[in-house]
Amino acid sequence: MESILEAFHAYPVVGHYASDRTIPKVLQSGYYWLMVYKDTYDFVKKYDQCQRQGSITKQHEMPMTKMMGVELFYIWGIDFMGMFLSSYGYKYILVAMDYVSKWVETVALADDEGKRVVAILKKSIFSYFGVPWTSISDGGSNFCNKVFQDSLIKYGVKQQKVDTSYHPQTSGGFKLRKQSNFG
Known part of the structure; x- marks a missing residue:
């Protein structure tokens, strides 16, 4: 269980998402056990690297800028x-x-x-x-x-x-x- 959750939460190409995004990845891959929801929630909540970073706030987001619309072949x-x-x-x-x-x-x-x-x-x-x-x-x-x-x-x-x-x-x-x- 630990290695599966590690793979779907912490590998470099996965993205350290919260439990609500990690659980569907586990289930879509065909893995299931009785306490999958609770175990995933606990794993993500206690994962050391995620706890050190903290939560993402507006300060971490890129500002949205208006894109200029141009036509094709313009x-x-x-x-x-x-x-x-x-x-x-x-x-x-x-x-x-x-x-x-x-x-x-x-x-x-x-x-x-x-x-x-x-x-x-x-x-x-x-x-x-x-x-x-x-x-x-x-x-x-x-x-x-x-x-x-x-x-x-x-x-x-x-x-x-x-x-x-x-x-x-x-x-x-x-x-x-x-x-x-x-x-």
């Missing part, structure tokens, strides 16, 4: 991978990812010129998913040049953001001023 992040060894003349991979659904589109390219990037985006992204409101890229010369920026304006992309490469705060997207139709 924000795209684009970047290049490569230069790889040539395979059928292709050395680069253009990666475009929707920041909301995490949908990824990839295209193999021979070079990483700005004009070619715009043509691929128009053909692979804009025609299938619509023109995004925002394009996010790193500060690479293939994304930060006059041809690329003028083309984005021509097709109706409202904002072009530049993030810092490998910056963890930009992995989840940017805070944009424009709210979606849902928010």
